[in-house]
Structures are given as C-alpha cells and as structure tokens.
Amino acid sequence: MKSETLRAVVNCLIPADEFPGAYEAGVCDYLRKLFETDLRDDAEFFTTGLESIELEARARFGEPFASLIPEQQTITLEAIQYGDVLSSWQISRQRFFEMLVCTTTEGFYSEPQQGGNRGAVSWTMTGFEDQVNP
Amino acid sequence: MKEYDAIIVGSGAAGGIVACVLAEAGKHVLLLERGRELSFADVGRDHLRNQRLAIYGHNAGPELNGNPRVFVDPQGRSRIVRPHELDYHNNAACVGGGTRVYGAQAWRFHPDDFRMATKYGVPRGSSLADWPITYETLEPYYERAEWELGAAGDGRTINHQVPRRRNYPLPPVPPSPQTSALEKGASRLGWVTTPVPLLINTEPYQGRAACIACKYCVGFACPTDAKNGSQNTVIPRALATGNCELQTSAIAASIDVDSQGNVKGVTYFVEGVAVRQSALAKVVVVSGGAIESARLLLNSRSHHSPAGLGNEHDQVGRNLQGHLYPRAYGLSTTKVFDGVGPGVTIATTQFSHDNAGIIGGGMLADDFIKPPIDFWYDSLPPDLPRWGIRNKEFMRDNYTRVMHVRGPVQDIPNPDGRVTVDAAMRDKWGIPVARLSGTTHPATVEAAEFMRERGEEWLRASGCEKVWSAQPGLILSGRQHQAGTCRMGKDPKTSVTDEWGRVHNHDNLFVVDGSLHVTNGGFNPVLTIMALAFRSGEYIARQF
Numbered sequence: 001m002k003s004e005t006l007r008a009v010v011n012c013l014i015p016a017d018e019f020p021g022a023y024e025a026g027v028c029d030y031l032r033k034l035f036e037t038d039l040r041d042d043a044e045f046f047t048t049g050l051e052s053i054e055l056e057a058r059a060r061f062g063e064p065f066a067s068l069i070p071e072q073q074t075i076t077l078e079a080i081q082y083g084d085v086l087s088s089w090q091i092s093r094q095r096f097f098e099m100l101v102c103t104t105t106e107g108f109y110s111e112p113q114q115g116g117n118r119g120a121v122s123w124t125m126t127g128f129e130d131q132v133n134p
Numbered sequence: 135m136k137e138y139d140a141i142i143v144g145s146g147a148a149g150g151i152v153a154c155v156l157a158e159a160g161k162h163v164l165l166l167e168r169g170r171e172l173s174f175a176d177v178g179r180d181h182l183r184n185q186r187l188a189i190y191g192h193n194a195g196p197e198l199n200g201n202p203r204v205f206v207d208p209q210g211r212s213r214i215v216r217p218h219e220l221d222y223h224n225n226a227a228c229v230g231g232g233t234r235v236y237g238a239q240a241w242r243f244h245p246d247d248f249r250m251a252t253k254y255g256v257p258r259g260s261s262l263a264d265w266p267i268t269y270e271t272l273e274p275y276y277e278r279a280e281w282e283l284g285a286a287g288d289g290r291t292i293n294h295q296v297p298r299r300r301n302y303p304l305p306p307v308p309p310s311p312q313t314s315a316l317e318k319g320a321s322r323l324g325w326v327t328t329p330v331p332l333l334i335n336t337e338p339y340q341g342r343a344a345c346i347a348c349k350y351c352v353g354f355a356c357p358t359d360a361k362n363g364s365q366n367t368v369i370p371r372a373l374a375t376g377n378c379e380l381q382t383s384a385i386a387a388s389i390d391v392d393s394q395g396n397v398k399g400v401t402y403f404v405e406g407v408a409v410r411q412s413a414l415a416k417v418v419v420v421s422g423g424a425i426e427s428a429r430l431l432l433n434s435r436s437h438h439s440p441a442g443l444g445n446e447h448d449q450v451g452r453n454l455q456g457h458l459y460p461r462a463y464g465l466s467t468t469k470v471f472d473g474v475g476p477g478v479t480i481a482t483t484q485f486s487h488d489n490a491g492i493i494g495g496g497m498l499a500d501d502f503i504k505p506p507i508d509f510w511y512d513s514l515p516p517d518l519p520r521w522g523i524r525n526k527e528f529m530r531d532n533y534t535r536v537m538h539v540r541g542p543v544q545d546i547p548n549p550d551g552r553v554t555v556d557a558a559m560r561d562k563w564g565i566p567v568a569r570l571s572g573t574t575h576p577a578t579v580e581a582a583e584f585m586r587e588r589g590e591e592w593l594r595a596s597g598c599e600k601v602w603s604a605q606p607g608l609i610l611s612g613r614q615h616q617a618g619t620c621r622m623g624k625d626p627k628t629s630v631t632d633e634w635g636r637v638h639n640h641d642n643l644f645v646v647d648g649s650l651h652v653t654n655g656g657f658n659p660v661l662t663i664m665a666l667a668f669r670s671g672e673y674i675a676r677q678f
Contacts, residue, residue, distance in 0.1 A: 015522070127473075127533055128506050
C-alpha cells in the first residue's frame with residue numbers, strides 16, 4: 001500500500017476542515033490493520049485499486065495523485081466512481097470504490113480503539129460524544 | 135445416560151421462561167444452549183461488529199466459522215452465508231439468545247393480530263390464518279412477562295384498545311427533545327401516541343439497578359444489567375431452584391425417538407467434546423428460534439418420521455416471516471439528539487389496523503441511538519454524496535438534528551418463505567444446515583409502503599424541513615423477528631402444533647418460541663414469545 005497515495009485518497013474522501021481529515025484521524029493506520037485481519041483476503045485487491053487510482057491520476061493530469069490539487073483529486077475519484085475513466089481497470093472498479101469509501105468512513109466514525117478516530121474527533125464533530133453522558 | 139423430566143433446546147426469550155416455570159414446579163430440567171454465557175466485556179462496544187451493524191463480525195454468536203447457512207435469493211441462486219451477513223437471518227446465539235443484546239421493546243400484539251384471516255380474508259398466495267387462541271387468552275401471560283421480567287411503559291396510553299388488567303411495573307423512559315417534536319406533530323395530525331414499552335429497568339427492580347441512559351442499547355449488552363432478558367431474570371430463577379442444569383456450548387443434533395416413534399430425548403454436541411452425547415427426558419421442548427427450531431425438527435428423521443418430526447404434512451419450516459421495516463428521516467431545525475439513551479421514546483399505534491386498502495399495518499416509533507457509523511450507513515439522504523466535504527459537513531451539522539421514525543409492519547405470510555435443510559452443506563458438527571428461501575407476500579410490501587408514507591407525514595408535521603425515507607422491497611423478512619415456521623393451529627394439515635405448542639401426534643414434543651406465531655403482529659414480537667412461553671410452560675408443568 002503506497003502510503004502517500006492512500007493518505008491523499010482518504011483525505012479526499014474525508015477532507016480536513018476545522019476537524020481533522022481522515023489521515024490525521026488515523027484512518028490509514030486503521031486500514032492497514034483491517035487489511036491484515038478481517039479483510040486480509042482483499043489486501044491485494046485493495047492495493048491494486050490504489051495503484052489504479054495512481055494510473056488514472058497520471059493519465060488524467062500527468063501527476064501522482066498526491067501531487068494534484070484537491071479539485072483534481074476529486075475529479076479523479078469521481079471518474080472512478082462513475083466509470084468515466086481514462087485508465088484501464090484490471091479489477092472491478094465499482095467493488096473497489098465501494099470498499100474504499102466504506103472502509104475509510106468506518107475507520108473515521110467507529111470507536112477510537114479501532115485506530116481511525118483518534119481522540120474521538122469524529123464523535124466530537126458529530127455530537128455523538130458529550131460530557132454529560134459519555 | 136442421564137434422564138430428565140424435560141430437555142429444553144435454546145435459552146432465549148422462550149426457552150429461559152419454560153426452564154424457569156418447569157424448574158420452579160419441581161421438574162428436573164436440562165437447558166441446552168448452543169452459545170456461551172457472555173459477560174458485558176465479551177459483548178463489548180465494537181461499532182462495526184455488533185448485532186445491529188455486523189460488517190466484519192458480531193458480538194453475541196454464533197461464531198463466524200463453522201456455522202454456515204444457505205440462502206436462496208428471489209432469483210433462485212443459492213449461496214453460503216456466514217452468521218454476520220444479513221441474509222443469514224441471525225438471532226444471537228448465547229445464554230439469553232436474542233434477549234442478551236436486543237432493544238427490548240415490549241409490545242403486546244393487537245387483538246386483531248390474532249384473527250387476521252377473519253378480518254381481512256386470505257390474499258391469493260398467502261397463508262394468512264387466525265391463531266387458535268385469542269388476545270384474551272394470552273392477556274394474563276403478557277402481564278406475567280411484563281411483571282416477572284420487568285417492563286416499563288404507560289398502560290393508559292396504549293391506544294389500540296388492548297384490554298389490560300394491570301399497568302406496567304415500571305414508569306416509561308423519559309422523553310427526549312425528539313419526543314416533544316413528534317408528540318406535537320402527531321397531535322397536529324390527530325394521531326395518538328404512547329411511550330414505547332421496554333423491558334428495561336427505568337427504576338431499580340428485582341434487585342437490579344436502573345438504566346443509566348447510555349448510548350449503547352440495541353445490539354449491545356447493558357452496563358448496569360438494567361435491560362431485562364432471559365439471562366438475568368428467568369434463567370437465574372431456574373438455576374436457583376437447583377432443578378435446572380444449564381449446558382452451554384451445546385448444539386442439539388436431533389430429537390431421538392424410541393422404536394415406536396415416541397420422543398425419548400435429545401442428541402447433542404458440546405464444544406470441545408468430540409463425541410456426541412444423548413440425554414433422555416419425559417418431554418422435549420424446542421426453543422431455538424424460528425430457523426433453528428425448524429432445522430432441528432427437520433433433522434430429526436426416523437422411519438416413523440422420514441421427513442422430520444412433526445413434518446407429516448410438509449408444514450415444518452414454512453411461513454417463515456419477520457418484519458419489513460420502513461424507515462423515515464427528517465431534518466429538524468433544532469438539535470433533537472441529547473445523547474440520552476436508549477433513544478426510543480414515542481410511538482404511534484394509529485395504523486395497526488383498519489387502513490383503507492391495506493392488509494394489516496404497523497407501528498411507528500422513534501429509534502435507538504445510532505452510533506455515527508451506523509447513522510452513516512442507515513440514515514443519510516439519498517441525494518447526499520457519500521464522500522467528500524459535503525458528506526462530512528452533513529455528518530457534522532446534522533447527526534444531532536436528524537429525526538428517525540421506523541417500525542415493524544405486519545407480515546403477510548406465505549408457504550414459500552421457508553426453512554429447509556440443505557442436502558449438502560453441514561456445520562462443523564456435521565449437522566445439515568438451514569436453507570432459507572422465498573420472500574414475504576406482496577401485500578406486506580404494500581403495507582410497508584403505506585407505513586413509510588405515514589412516517590414521512592409524521593416528520594413533516596413535526597417541523598422537519600427536509601424528509602426522506604427508505605423502503606425494503608419484496609424480500610425474506612425473518613431476521614431477529616423470525617417467526618412462523620411451526621405455526622400453531624387446530625388442523626394438523628395446515629399447522630405443526632396445537633395451541634400449547636405440542637407437536638401434532640407427539641404427546642411429549644413441544645415447540646415454544648416465535649415459530650408458533652401464526653402471524654407476527656405489527657409489533658416487535660418478543661413479549662408475545664414470552665407470554666406464549668409462560669402459558670406453554672404452565673401447561674407442560676401440569677402434564678409431565
């Protein structure tokens with residue numbers, strides 16, 4: 001799993017604003033663990049998907065995904081989501097993109113012990129966690 | 135070989151009660167439970183692996199490996215499913231069964247729920263039928279379940295004219311900001327509402343503490359043991375008599391018969407013991423839930439019952455049903471989430487029956503608190519992008535402003551929604567596994583669509599600026615409300631048991647659980663399962 005690509009991809013899916021983005025919240029750590037455990041059978045598939053994002057970014061904008069500006073990153077991921085790709089895909093694009101969005105989001109919003117919601121940032125952000133009733 | 139007065143298979147909502155009633159009547163009981171006894175820590179608080187959201191696993195059994203089922207989709211394609219997948223139609227497998235981790239809504243069925251065929255006729259393709267008993271017959275046993283397990287509610291506001299001799303032992307859960315908004319909305323529409331009855335200690339009861347209003351109720355275990363299930367009420371009572379032996383991690387393989395075909399006991403496997411064991415009993419009670427109970431009967435074959443016990447007329451496993459759940463969401467202009475659990479507070483039973491052009495109907499209530507990831511999967515508007523800054527902003531701004539309304543819809547059963555046993559697939563013990571096929575009847579989908587519209591209407595009247603909803607299609611509806619596979623009735627050709635749960639033509643074999651339900655009501659079914667268990671338990675205690 002190429003870490004700079006993954007870092008940029010998860011932060012495009014859940015960008016930083018006044019609350020941390022997915023990478024800062026620990027989602028890459030979460031994903032690494034997930035693909036070593038529950039989803040180990042899909043680890044290769046997922047890595048191939050990330051490589052395909054790279055190929056699409058280079059085909060579209062001539063740069064690595066991580067070097068693109070946010071608008072270009074969004075365009076790249078939307079192209080993959082909606083099937084408007086310039087690169088050729090050896091794996092199921094739909095299945096990969098669904099897995100990418102769901103696993104990233106699961107990491108960000110599940111409990112901090114899983115690794116992707118450091119300091120319970122998403123719980124503070126949503127208001128799930130409060131002081132009265134932890 | 136050990137000999138008991140009764141062997142009960144399954145320690146869930148029904149099995150625990152039958153064990154308690156028999157043990158307190160002095161009977162020597164063996165209670166078999168395929169799962170383990172789970173502590174609060176065992177169940178945990180994993181947001182991705184619980185009985186409500188089971189993405190990579192779940193928290194109350196059965197174990198993911200070694201316990202497959204086969205699911206046949208509406209197009210006829212079959213595949214192997216694991217316990218945490220939706221199409222497995224799992225109910226928890228542990229001491230207490232589903233009651234260990236349920237939401238504990240404690241509804242009585244409506245009197246008309248017991249006479250659906252008389253009230254509506256029998257739609258083509260359905261097996262809609264009346265129960266052999268009425269609401270009035272069951273009423274004292276509903277009261278026993280409410281008082282002996284501990285239910286909280288307000289008997290005066292249950293509006294469907296359900297005659298009730300006695301109020302709930304505990305006051306209802308307190309209202310939340312969402313409650314008052316929904317109350318006002320309902321009153322604008324002229325609908326009546328009621329607090330949701332729950333088997334939860336809103337005050338200390340029977341030596342256990344009160345609910346501390348945490349955010350983890352349905353799908354999880356209770357930190358103060360204030361949620362009342364079999365495992366902390368009737369099973370401890372049964373064990374306290376000294377008459378009940380609880381054997382956990384024990385899966386029944388078959389019900390055994392003698393050379394005349396009379397039921398004599400049960401053969402089972404215990405985790406960690408390679409050889410199967412058998413025990414003898416005067417009476418066998420099957421309480422494994424609608425799928426596993428049917429599986430056990432179908433797997434109990436002899437030359438007297440070549441198609442399985444009680445299956446002379448090919449009825450065992452048919453009419454598998456549960457509930458479709460229409461869901462509606464509304465964006466409130468103010469914050470409605472205050473973090474006070476369990477979260478479910480208010481319901482309307484306005485539409486249980488007598489809806490023009492609809493067979494049956496349902497109940498609508500607000501919802502248990504959803505962890506954010508469950509909310510993300512379940513509750514977002516369909517026009518919202520699923521990722522990117524707009525998705526994050528919606529989660530940030532609206533997690534505490536979305537109002538939730540949902541509820542079970544009366545299922546119109548049909549014989550093709552069913553449990554059989556698979557010809558090839560076996561579990562880790564070598565026991566043929568359940569094969570699930572069919573769907574609910576189209577009339578259920580029509581009722582669900584009607585209820586979805588009422589949900590949206592309620593939220594609009596409650597001041598929501600944007601409303602959306604979701605509707606299940608024509609699917610198999612069993613899941614945690616699974617019922618109907620050994621229905622009770624008077625005619626052995628169209629039912630499996632008599633009104634006591636006694637399997638036709640077998641004096642000492644009973645089924646006692648949701649399998650008995652002729653129809654499954656427009657409500658969460660557990661209190662009805664419990665009431666039937668008290669009634670059958672008393673009967674069995676008198677007979678054996």
